[in-house]
Amino acid sequence: MSSPLHGLSIDSIRAGLLAKKFSAEELTRQSLAFAEAENPKTNAYLTFSQERALAAAKAVDAKIASGDDPGALAGVPIAVKDVIVTRGLRTTCGSKLLANYVPPYDATAVIRLEQAGGVILGKTNCDEFAMGSSNENSAFGPVRNPVALDRVPGGSSGGSAAVVAQGTALVSLGSDTGGSIRQPASFCGISGVTPTYGRVSRYGLTAFASSLDHIGPFGKTTRDAARLLEVIAGHDKMDATSASAPVPNYVAALDGNVKGMKLGLPREYFEGLASETGDLVMAAVEELKKLGCEVRDIQLPHTPFAVAAYYIIATAEASANLARYDGVRYTTRSASAGTLTDMYRLTREEGFGDECKRRIMLGTYVLSAGYYDAYYLKAQKARRLITQDFEQAFEQVDAIVAPVSPFPAFKLGEMVNDPTAMYLSDIYTVTGDLAGIPCMSVPCGLTAEGLPVGLQILTRHFNESTMFRIADAYEKASN
Amino acid sequence: MADLANLALRDDEVVRMAQDLSGILTHIDKLNELNTSNVEPMAQVLFDAEETATLREDQERPTLTNAEAVRNAAVTSGGYYKVPRVIER
Numbered sequence: 075m076s077s078p079l080h081g082l083s084i085d086s087i088r089a090g091l092l093a094k095k096f097s098a099e100e101l102t103r104q105s106l107a108f109a110e111a112e113n114p115k116t117n118a119y120l121t122f123s124q125e126r127a128l129a130a131a132k133a134v135d136a137k138i139a140s141g142d143d144p145g146a147l148a149g150v151p152i153a154v155k156d157v158i159v160t161r162g163l164r165t166t167c168g169s170k171l172l173a174n175y176v177p178p179y180d181a182t183a184v185i186r187l188e189q190a191g192g193v194i195l196g197k198t199n200c201d202e203f204a205m206g207s208s209n210e211n212s213a214f215g216p217v218r219n220p221v222a223l224d225r226v227p228g229g230s231s232g233g234s235a236a237v238v239a240q241g242t243a244l245v246s247l248g249s250d251t252g253g254s255i256r257q258p259a260s261f262c263g264i265s266g267v268t269p270t271y272g273r274v275s276r277y278g279l280t281a282f283a284s285s286l287d288h289i290g291p292f293g294k295t296t297r298d299a300a301r302l303l304e305v306i307a308g309h310d311k312m313d314a315t316s317a318s319a320p321v322p323n324y325v326a327a328l329d330g331n332v333k334g335m336k337l338g339l340p341r342e343y344f345e346g347l348a349s350e351t352g353d354l355v356m357a358a359v360e361e362l363k364k365l366g367c368e369v370r371d372i373q374l375p376h377t378p379f380a381v382a383a384y385y386i387i388a389t390a391e392a393s394a395n396l397a398r399y400d401g402v403r404y405t406t407r408s409a410s411a412g413t414l415t416d417m418y419r420l421t422r423e424e425g426f427g428d429e430c431k432r433r434i435m436l437g438t439y440v441l442s443a444g445y446y447d448a449y450y451l452k453a454q455k456a457r458r459l460i461t462q463d464f465e466q467a468f469e470q471v472d473a474i475v476a477p478v479s480p481f482p483a484f485k486l487g488e489m490v491n492d493p494t495a496m497y498l499s500d501i502y503t504v505t506g507d508l509a510g511i512p513c514m515s516v517p518c519g520l521t522a523e524g525l526p527v528g529l530q531i532l533t534r535h536f537n538e539s540t541m542f543r544i545a546d547a548y549e550k551a552s553n
Numbered sequence: 554m555a556d557l558a559n560l561a562l563r564d565d566e567v568v569r570m571a572q573d574l575s576g577i578l579t580h581i582d583k584l585n586e587l588n589t590s591n592v593e594p595m596a597q598v599l600f601d602a603e604e605t606a607t608l609r610e611d612q613e614r615p616t617l618t619n620a621e622a623v624r625n626a627a628v629t630s631g632g633y634y635k636v637p638r639v640i641e642r
Contacts, residue, residue, distance in 0.1 A: 458594065
């Protein structure tokens with residue numbers, strides 16, 4: 075059975091609906107049926123939202139029937155990562171603690187995509203509280219990579235990447251704190267975008283590390299991802315860190331013209347890279363040269379300190395953010411607790427998985443009296459230096475091109491016993507989050523084993539249009 | 554550290570966590586190679602904006618109802634969260 079979404083895009087769905095070739099309800103019913111039938115292969119969806127999806131689809135059909143504009147995402151089947159809250163629709167964060175949590179409100183990004191006519195098919199599996207790089211840390215079982223079912227889809231937004239690659243949603247929302255959108259996008263062979271910090275409201279995104287958290291889109295093409303970002307971006311009074319800069323028309327920037335654009339190649343990002351990954355990334359750089367880009371070597375000298383700085387800052391913020399799961403407000407409370415203190419300690423011990431515990435412990439440690447200056451403050455200073463590296467690079471170039479991950483998708487269980495190695499594999503993605511700059515992964519070919527590799531493109535704050543223009547031009551040339 | 558983090562780790566977990574954390578902390582020690590004198594710490598990604606850019610008028614607006622707010626709690630009573638007794642009489 076092939077996906078009813080095969081060959082479709084956001085724009086072609088809208089055109090098809092307006093030309094009355096099919097209805098939103100038909101497309102939604104077919105997409106849901108396909109997604110429910112295919113899901114056991116990958117475990118990418120945790121919850122389906124049939125009623126909500128059909129209501130949204132019928133509203134789109136009614137608008138079209140009465141001659142009203144059905145919206146930029148009219149009838150588009152969308153999946154939402156399960157760390158993004160949905161009113162009345164279970165939101166687990168991949169955690170046993172929230173297995174029965176039904177949020178009383180919608181995230182701003184969810185409200186915006188539904189207002190634009192988007193149809194939410196369901197919620198996607200992820201690493202618990204978005205902590206992981208393989209999607210093996212979910213309390214509801216790992217997600218399998220639809221490209222190679224014995225391999226991980228990447229993480230933490232593994233489910234959101236898998237559904238787009240599998241054709242069980244056209245586009246999806248993920249979240250990125252240290253690479254959780256770009257790395258799974260590269261592992262599954264699709265586009266994944268981490269926008270500028272503050273570009274998309276975090277209201278309703280379950281907090282992991284607040285100064286690093288982003289919501290961003292996945293799509294089969296850069297064009298679809300850009301279209302989705304356009305809808306969800308923009309200031310939100312519910313998130314004081316959301317940016318008030320106007321949202322440009324990203325799709326209008328996709329004119330294929332990258333002639334004379336200056337691209338920087340950071341040497342630090344090519345050390346310790348699997349050779350096939352490096353070869354594919356360099357072949358993509360050659361393709362961009364053919365399109366008229368000017369490529370020069372640049373330096374980002376503080377890159378080797380990025381993983382250390384990231385895992386201090388992210389875990390410090392996480393230890394504070396996860397303190398709220400104490401048995402009082404969020405559904406689960408240990409049955410064996412007699413006292414208040416035991417209620418906190420046992421609920422958290424029984425509810426959190428290993429990776430969350432590890433990060434809570436590390437975060438507690440780096441913030442504790444006597445260690446604060448040596449770890450947390452030091453990491454914040456390293457973060458400044460890493461950000462300044464990018465600022466200096468962007469004085470010379472319009473964008474930076476680099477790998478996303480040191481290697482393609484690995485086998486399930488392969489890295490699970492070595493958390494430090496797993497953390498170190500985030501080296502090429504944590505830098506963009508620390509600096510808060512926009513960055514994305516665009517597919518740049520397959521290894522001999524048929525595993526996708528991603529090309530990472532990074533640009534200045536709020537310069538998503540340049541990033542999309544390069545990715546789209548490359549995508550068209552390489553097809 | 555587990556006490557500070559309010560985690561009642563089992564003995565076998567303590568052993569495993571200690572191993573995992575020392576591996577990570579060994580890598581983190583790399584930061585000591587970095588000279589950060591005269592570097593301002595960076596807590597947030599900040600953009601050029603007036604200091605008052607995120608302030609708004611303090612106006613009444615609808616919030617969750619009491620029933621909605623407590624609905625996900627494990628134990629409630631009369632619209633309140635209920636927890637084990639804190640002070641013994």
